[in-house]
Amino acid sequence: MIRTNMNLFAALASLALSISSCGFSPVQKEDNGTPAIQLGLVSVEDRSITVDVAVSGTDKINFTYVQCTQLSTGESKTEILPDPKEGKVMVSALAKGETYELCAFADIQDNDSPISSDKLTVTTGKAVSVSVTRREGTEMDVKLSVNIPKTPVIKGFTYKQQSAPEDPVYVIVEGDRTEYTLKGIEQYSTYLVKGFADFGDGYQWSDELVVSAPPREDIGDYKLVFSAEFDQDNEDLTKVWSFEEGSKIRNNEDQFYSKSKENAFTKDGCLHIVARRDHLGSDGKNHSYTSASLTTQHSFVYCYGKVEVRAKIPTGGGMWPAIWQVGNTYTWPQNGELDIMEYYREKILANVAYGGTANYSPTWRSSSHPMSGFEAKNPNWRNEFHIWLLEWDYDWIRIYLDGELLNQVSVNETFNKGVGGNYENPYRYHRDGFGHYLWLNLAIGGNNGGTIDNSLFPAEYLIDYVRVYQKERLPE
Numbered sequence: 024m025i026r027t028n029m030n031l032f033a034a035l036a037s038l039a040l041s042i043s044s045c046g047f048s049p050v051q052k053e054d055n056g057t058p059a060i061q062l063g064l065v066s067v068e069d070r071s072i073t074v075d076v077a078v079s080g081t082d083k084i085n086f087t088y089v090q091c092t093q094l095s096t097g098e099s100k101t102e103i104l105p106d107p108k109e110g111k112v113m114v115s116a117l118a119k120g121e122t123y124e125l126c127a128f129a130d131i132q133d134n135d136s137p138i139s140s141d142k143l144t145v146t147t148g149k150a151v152s153v154s155v156t157r158r159e160g161t162e163m164d165v166k167l168s169v170n171i172p173k174t175p176v177i178k179g180f181t182y183k184q185q186s187a188p189e190d191p192v193y194v195i196v197e198g199d200r201t202e203y204t205l206k207g208i209e210q211y212s213t214y215l216v217k218g219f220a221d222f223g224d225g226y227q228w229s230d231e232l233v234v235s236a237p238p239r240e241d242i243g244d245y246k247l248v249f250s251a252e253f254d255q256d257n258e259d260l261t262k263v264w265s266f267e268e269g270s271k272i273r274n275n276e277d278q279f280y281s282k283s284k285e286n287a288f289t290k291d292g293c294l295h296i297v298a299r300r301d302h303l304g305s306d307g308k309n310h311s312y313t314s315a316s317l318t319t320q321h322s323f324v325y326c327y328g329k330v331e332v333r334a335k336i337p338t339g340g341g342m343w344p345a346i347w348q349v350g351n352t353y354t355w356p357q358n359g360e361l362d363i364m365e366y367y368r369e370k371i372l373a374n375v376a377y378g379g380t381a382n383y384s385p386t387w388r389s390s391s392h393p394m395s396g397f398e399a400k401n402p403n404w405r406n407e408f409h410i411w412l413l414e415w416d417y418d419w420i421r422i423y424l425d426g427e428l429l430n431q432v433s434v435n436e437t438f439n440k441g442v443g444g445n446y447e448n449p450y451r452y453h454r455d456g457f458g459h460y461l462w463l464n465l466a467i468g469g470n471n472g473g474t475i476d477n478s479l480f481p482a483e484y485l486i487d488y489v490r491v492y493q494k495e496r497l498p499e
Contacts, residue, residue: 056080060087062127062140065111066227067171069119072145076127077109083132084108091117092124094144122146146170150227153180153218155234156202161210163234165194166202167218175220185213185233185292185487188403211236213292213487233292238490242329245492249323251294252488258289260317267316267464268305276343276469279310287315293485296344296465298337300480312475316464324351324458328493330413336366337482338394338405341475343367343466344484346411348459350449353378356385357439359449361459363413363422368473369394373422373430377449378439386440390422390430408487420450456498461489 058081065073072091078084084107091114092099102112107129117123127140150171157164167180182205183191196203208214213236218229238250251263260266266287267280278298282305287296298314336344345365350358362374371392376385397404412423421431438448447453465484468475 058129058131058134058138060127060129060138060140062089062125062143064143064145064171064173065224067145067147067150069148070117071113071115072117072123072125072147073111073113074125074127074143075109075111076104076140078107078129078138081131082108085130085132087127087129089114089125089127093118094122094124117147119147143172145172149229150222151175151178151218151220152229153216153232155216155232158234158237161206161208163205163208163214164202165205165216167196168201169220171222173222175222178218178220180216180218180229182214182216184209185215185408188406191215191217235292236333236488238488242492244494245329246494247490248325248328248493248496249319249491250488251490252292253289253294253486254292256290257284260287260289260294263322264317264319264463265321267318270310272316274466274469274471276466276472277341277475278312278314278465278467279304279306279308280316280464281305281310281313282315283313286313287317293487294463296463296484296486298342298465298467298480298482298484300477312467312480314465314467316462316466318460318462320351320460323491324456324460324498325491325493326452326458326497327416327495328491329415330363330411330461331488331490331492332363332411333408333487334364334411335406335408335485335487336364337465337479337484338366338369339476339479339482341468341472342479342482343469343472345462345464345466347462349462350457350459352454352457353439353445353447353449356383357442357445357447357449359437359459360385361413361415361420361450364411364424367471371397371424371429373424375420375430375432375437375450377437378442378445380440380442382442388430388432388437392424392429408485415450417451452497458498461491463489 060078063075065075074089078087087104087107089102089112090099100114102114104110104112123145125143128137130137148170152168152170154166155163156166165180169175179195181191181193214234216232216234219226235252235254238247240247266282268282270279296315300312302313304310304313332346346363348361352358356376357378360376365372373390375388379386409425414421418434422429434450437450439445463486466472
């Protein structure tokens with residue numbers, strides 16, 4: 024196995040081209056005076072197969088055709104060559120992932136029956152594919168499959184971390200080997216893997232494979248109790264998440280929270296929350312802005328633990344993405360609000376709130392960090408995924424971003440201030456069933472979002488995963 028960069032990869036591509044120009048051809052014509060027909064495979068796609076046909080030994084050809092039969096059904100398609108002597112022909116409108124048998128025929132003058140070529144058996148789909156057969160710790164086994172009856176001049180695959188700005192690493196696969204172990208990968212990162220092969224007429228690529236990071240089953244004494252990985256495209260999110268619907272629900276925000284799949288869906292291993300402009304909402308009405316807000320209110324609550332979220336957030340004028348949680352007892356703010364992440368007006372915030380001295384007037388323990396500080400360390404910060412981590416136990420609340428502590432608050436200081444006689448602590452387990460539930464949302468404008476930059480739409484908030492760990496399952 025050879026790992027290479029782009030320059031060496033280009034050189035190898037040139038080598039493959041020079042090899043192909045030295046006689047690599049799917050059909051080698053022979054003319055020994057006896058009529059013969061040859062059939063060679065040129066390419067295969069999801070719904071088509073292209074072959075090369077050549078007739079030798081005679082010029083007395085009435086017509087030449089290719090018959091393509093789907094083995095599972097017995098149904099056949101016939102394509103006639105424009106030039107009966109030779110040429111390429113594509114058989115299209117085939118079924119993806121089905122196996123076909125192809126044979127070429129030539130009707131020769133004075134012959135009682137057509138002459139036929141050898142048969143080709145081909146499965147539609149990409150000529151090359153990749154799969155991951157094992158991922159364990161810092162190792163990953165990648166299997167490369169060539170799916171057509173041709174021998175590639177060069178083959179291999181590329182891989183990269185999904186959130187990394189660097190170009191992918193190219194791995195040249197040598198000889199007859201098909202499965203290889205990558206070592207030293209980051210255990211809890213998502214990777215993108217793509218296969219390639221050159222059969223002498225240019226590179227063909229597989230579909231890109233998203234290899235999601237496995238959830239850690241434990242962190243020290245903490246066990247995984249909740250995991251939303253968003254691994255499947257078009258998941259039914261309503262099995263876990265409840266959707267808000269409506270306008271001006273909080274903070275005079277400008278968006279209509281919609282239940283539409285155009286505003287929240289899973290694809291390529293992520294939850295996509297998309298804010299759209301001049302868009303039809305799930306209420307059947309057109310709105311200046313639509314977005315989505317999801318919660319685990321009816322499916323999962325917890326008290327004390329670690330929450331880990333990997334996400335890529337939209338930034339700029341009017342953007343207000345958040346990861347937060349509130350308690351399931353009392354009304355706001357006596358139930359507590361814990362903002363693991365908020366972004367607006369070029370700041371990242373980490374907040375803890377609890378009941379103040381008046382109705383709907385919380386006590387805030389906030390921490391604000393300018394974007395300029397993160398970009399000074401990493402100029403590509405806005406284009407990357409980041410990990411937010413909440414640690415909440417009996418004594419402390421701590422919020423981290425990529426391992427950097429943003430805010431910490433002593434739970435001894437978070438008692439409500441007595442509105443309605445409520446002096447409880449919304450961050451202490453004080454009654455059966457008490458816990459917090461999670462929220463993911465993308466708000467637009469409103470009290471804090473700032474002036475909306477309409478050039479940013481559609482704006483996309485990507486969440487790779489949400490994981491919760493606890494030492495003890497509370498509430499039970």
